[in-house]
Amino acid sequence: MSWKTLPVFTFLVLVALLATACGGGPTAAPAATQAPPADTSGGAGDTSPIVETVIVTVQVPAPAGTPQVQIQVAQAPGFGETLAAVQSRGNLICGVNGQLPGFSFLDPEGNYSGFDVDFCRALAAAIFGDPSKVEFRPTTTQERFTVLQTGEIDVLARNTTWTVVRDTELGLNFAATTFYDGQGIMVTADSGFTSLEDLEGGTICVQKGTTTELNLADAMSTAGVTYTPAVFDDVNATYGAYAEGRCDAATSDKSQLVSVAKGLLPDPDNHVVMDLTLSKEPLGPVVRHGDDQWFDIVKWVIFATFAGEEYGISTENAEEILNTTENPEFRRLLGVEGDLGLKLGLTNDFAFNVLNSVGNYGEIYERNLGEGTPTFIPRGLNSLYTEGGLLYSPPFR
């Protein structure tokens, strides 16, 4: 054999090696999703029949509130895939921001904490009964949707705004709004700026690839104010530049501005959020299209935290209420009565696990954004509907 054919054969060997490497990928990589071998789905390899089934089933959507949805009903092929993958993997992979104090933040000891993080833990508690079975994957704004679309993460809890384009074209489902927010503008207290017009000719720091960036352009062109955007890749770069005076103002969701001002900037008292709102920003966990069961799970875990606050069930009294309560609504929520959990593909006590280990919405809020914390944000719209807010859980029935 001539040496010239050497590369051919070595390449073949290499291809074979690569193939085995890829095949070994899921087992080799601890963070990888394990494809459930025996599943309702068409299996990992054949993808083309999936498409056709999707089209069929999309026409018969089950209304979210109807509890009679039966698991045996012919479902889209993705149905149940995510939960099965999560359960066989043994932990939930949750995409978070990772740079926002109060929402998701990595402390020097290497632990994540925050509002978004707690919803991930609540989800883990609902699935495994153990809030610690969750792996946090910090995501950049650029990759956040792609990693969700491609199944690298199971759920994205990363202050993401619910919009039409994202809900449709990007193939995402917004489970529920956990935080009602609006876009604001932060300036230094000594600047004396109070309106958009004051920023004429100024520079505004904004994060790349966000709805914020678009809203800013809209608002400024409507107000007829000329400005220069300084666009950065991540939270740290954006507010780092703002803190150094590279920009006259920084814009983002008001919650983020407060979180950053209080948690990241060296002189927290020298920054004010202007008294104007550029847009509506409903933020909440996101899942991908194609697995309605998973969508339902995330949705109802969030609603369970709302309901928990409404009924006054918290980490402190959950166990006691579970044992003593006669209230049918409480009993259904906590899984003493009925089998709401089973219908979701979980255990009946999923809501109990959430409320007992992570807590209800009010607790999660107080823990991360409440008055005692450095990142205090008044609850405002994020109060129960009974207290003038927008949080309203559909009935657990």
Added chain:
Amino acid sequence: MAEEIAAPRQILPPPAERYTWLGWIQKNLFSTWYNSLLTFITLGLAYALLKPFLTWLLEQANWEVVEVNFRLLMVGQYPPDEIWRIWLLLYLLAAVVGLSWGVWVRGRLALALGLLLAPLLLALLPIATPSARLNLVAMDLVAVAASRMGRLGGPSLRRFAAWSWVIYLVLVILVVRGFALTPEVMPRVPTNLWGGLLLTCLLTVVGIVFSFPLGILLALGRRSSLPAIRAVSVVYIEVIRGVPLVTILFMAAVMVPFFLPSGITIDRVLRAMVGITLFSAAYLAENVRGGLQAVPHGQFEAASALGLSGFKTMTRIILPQALRIVIPVLMGQFIALFKDTTLVVTIGLLELLGIARAVLAQPQYVSYQREVYLFVAAIFWVISYLMSYISQRLESVLGVGER
């Protein structure tokens, strides 16, 4: 063998020129009017640049941020209970380096002492904990012992020393990842906890180990007379060399999951490694091709005349010569690879630079960019410089490029 045969007559160096120090200054700094002018300009420039830097370094710089976050910068979120594995690997590294030194280099006392001094200097740093100091000193002892062993074993250990490197590189990955014998012993450390300098080094090592064979294959493919293979190699090399590494990394991070069947995902550190490897292989291929071209054609003919098969001609005759020629270029390529690993911050991995940026997000250290980035730059500088210095010395020791 060649050295023994061609032991040349000793060529005496020309007599050293001797100057008084004043004479030296006159010769080297003020030989002509414009040289004097240049000297003054340089002095002025150096003063203008160094003075503010030194005043900052000595008076204003506050290294507390580095001290507090030292572990984070070195190993990221790697579990503290498992850090002994890193030490183990460092010990092994010291042993392998010592052994190789004893087998191949010997002598070169100054250089050896310099290498041994490095851990000792690290141990003297105020940041080091007592146990770290102990470990660093012990590492030196291991290295010395290993080099003694290598010396005693001499050339008979050559094969062993070469293989020990290969085994070591495989061990690095295994030990860092853990192989989960039992849940308690060597548990898996998920890649999302790998970070800091550790991740930088891992990315480099993997990039070097895997891009090397791939690069050689591509170089051979480009020189192949089979048009299909040549075309594929050329297209691969030119496309990869034509685009920035960030786009390849971005593709590896964002696009690869699209290419895999649904349900299968590859770990993202692994994906970054694949991206770096594929990128580096294209550059390596061009370097190796240069070496292949430099091997005189007579070598092919001679091998052919001896009746060697094509495969044997390549592996026994041509490649060893070609690779020997390009060792300096390859070392340069590896250093570039080491520096290029910083680009993984664009896909959100927390290697040394990424961790540095994360550290700077801690509210109490927001405005310590100078300290943190200078520290990071210093680490990169020292390691790259060491790599290039050692490669230069080894070239001269091994007589690369001379024959």
Added chain:
Amino acid sequence: MQITRPSRSGRSTPFWRDERYLALLGQAVFLAILVLLLGYLARNMLANMRQQGLGLGFDFLKLTSGFDIGEHLIPYDRSSTFQQALLVGLLNTALVSILGIFFATLLGLIFGVARLSTNFLVQLLARGYIEFLRNIPLLVLLIFLYTAVFIKFPRVREAVMLPGPVMLTNRGIAIPWAIPTEAFSIFARFLGIGLLLALLVYLALKIYERRAGRPARALLWACLIFIMITVAGWLLAPAQPLALDPPRVEGLRLAGGRQMSPEFMALLVGLAIYTSAFIADVVRAGIQSVSRGQVEASRSLGLNTLKTLRLIVLPQALRVIIPPLTSQYLNLIKNSSLAVVIGYPELFHVSGTILNQSGRAVEMIAVVMAIYLSISLLTSAFMNWYNRRVRLVER
């Protein structure tokens, strides 16, 4: 199909041992596997995208972008299309690359020559410069320059005026710039005529030079003529054709002069000095490749150091320098994509924004890679052409 080695024994070899067939077969299998692999990947991608309900196509580039870009060389606002946004990014890449190449070459030449200086201090400084920059990652340098140098400049209200006047602030650096007045159109005509005349003179002298075989200093004369006509035009114009526009602070921003944002400056300075260290080494190697005899010969002809360098050493060194120089230029262009980390809106940065706002990951990556690839191929084609020219002149 190229056949490597004719089979000597003709028919007697069965085809499965015939190297020609083996080679053919090997290639066919190789290509088949490659095509299958690529097809498999493509199929997966399409299936995955369809499952998510994502489309594939480039029509979205004509949609309204909806975002603003801080620095643009062509008119652009939120109602422009994605396509225009991409063009803005491309032009910004081109701007920083061209300027970066210019300064990197200049600095590289200086430090490359200084590295070989007989003056010990100069040599030391050059060595320190080169060794320092070569051994740190560009990204660290860029981030350092941005966050620890350019953004730490004084705030707008405390702007520092350097003589020039050059204004230093953390909003950017502004240098005085000339703006055309209404008399500029007349002056522009003079410029055009001057250029034309200079070109004609240059060509005429070149032809004369070739015929007469004597150096005619064509370039010198052409330049002189151009300068003369320009000066005449300046004086003859009814008013000053160009007005000096010094930088100043106006409200929240810098106004007047030519302003360069800190992101741009950090990127430009970072790229220029980083690449210059590599170019310096290339230049040094080129100079060292010129045999010592050449220098000695030229010195004995009575040429001074500068003339020896300019007339003897550099032209010969150029042949060695150009191929590695090309790859350094290409590296610089490709490295400009690192600006994504410091926020200068070049091609990669803008494409990232587009990707995010449109959600078209596959298409955007393809577009960006295609653009960088074409830039690289064009640049290397140009440098190859130049390299051939230099060779022809030499030999």
